[in-house]
Amino acid sequence: xxxxxxxxxxxxxxxxxxxxxxxxxxxxxxxxxxxxxxxxxxxxxxxxxxxxxxxxxxxxxxxxxxxxxxxxxxxxxxxxxxxxxxxxxxxxxxxxxxxxxxxxxxxxxxxxxxxxxxxxxxxxxxxxxxxxxxxxxxxxxxxxxxxxxxxxxxxxxxxxxxxxxxxxxxxxxxxxxxxxxxxxxxxxxx
Numbered sequence: 616x617x618x619x620x621x622x623x624x625x626x627x628x629x630x631x632x633x634x635x636x637x638x639x640x641x642x643x644x645x646x647x648x649x650x651x652x653x654x655x656x657x658x659x660x661x662x663x664x665x666x667x668x669x670x671x672x673x674x675x676x677x678x679x680x681x682x683x684x685x686x687x688x689x690x691x692x693x694x695x696x697x698x699x700x701x702x703x704x705x706x707x708x709x710x711x712x713x714x715x716x717x718x719x720x721x722x723x724x725x726x727x728x729x730x731x732x733x734x735x736x737x738x739x740x741x742x743x744x745x746x747x748x749x750x751x752x753x754x755x756x757x758x759x760x761x762x763x764x765x766x767x768x769x770x771x772x773x774x775x776x777x778x779x780x781x782x783x784x785x786x787x788x789x790x791x792x793x794x795x796x797x798x799x800x801x802x803x804x805x
Contacts, residue, residue: 624644625643625644625645626643626644626645627643627644628641628642628643628644629641629642629643629644629647631647631650631651631654631656632651633651633654633656633657633658636656636657636658636669637656637669638654638655638656638657640654653670654670655669655670655671656669656670656671657669657670659673660699660703661673661676661677661680662696662700663677663680663696664680665696665699666680
């Protein structure tokens with residue numbers, strides 16, 4: 616996701632998943648996992664007596680739990696407790712693996728979308744680069760032509776300046792004599 620979208624999503628206020636169990640907190644999405652891992656309203660089961668309680672009440676419950684204080688716990692209860700704990704652990708593992716697979720799929724989809732966007736952007740940039748190269752080639756040709764025209768103009772101006780100097784010299788020599796009437800036609804053309 617783009618940074619601004621990710622920021623908007625992370626700031627989104629979400630209810631805790633233990634809302635039905637009494638938690639009334641709404642937290643930003645980016646801190647939801649931290650809150651839920653320590654939420655006092657999370658339902659828990661006493662490992663000794665299997666009574667349902669919340670995380671916040673577990674310490675108080677364990678202080679008064681009768682099975683916890685009894686010295687002898689029947690082996691059948693221990694086996695049942697262990698089996699229940701194993702099944703809960705397996706369910707939690709399955710839930711975690713499902714969420715992990717969903718997140719992986721979501722990340723793969725995002726990466727694919729970003730790859731497609733980058734490929735399109737690269738294609739656009741390549742087209743722009745090619746257009747710039749064509750424009751550069753045209754401008755280079757135009758500049759070469761202008762330079763050549765300027766050289767030709769300078770040569771022509773130099774030739775004309777030389778002719779002018781020659782004519783002025785002839786005029787200067789002829790001034791005061793009647794040779795002015797016999798000047799070449801070039802002078803009359805100026």
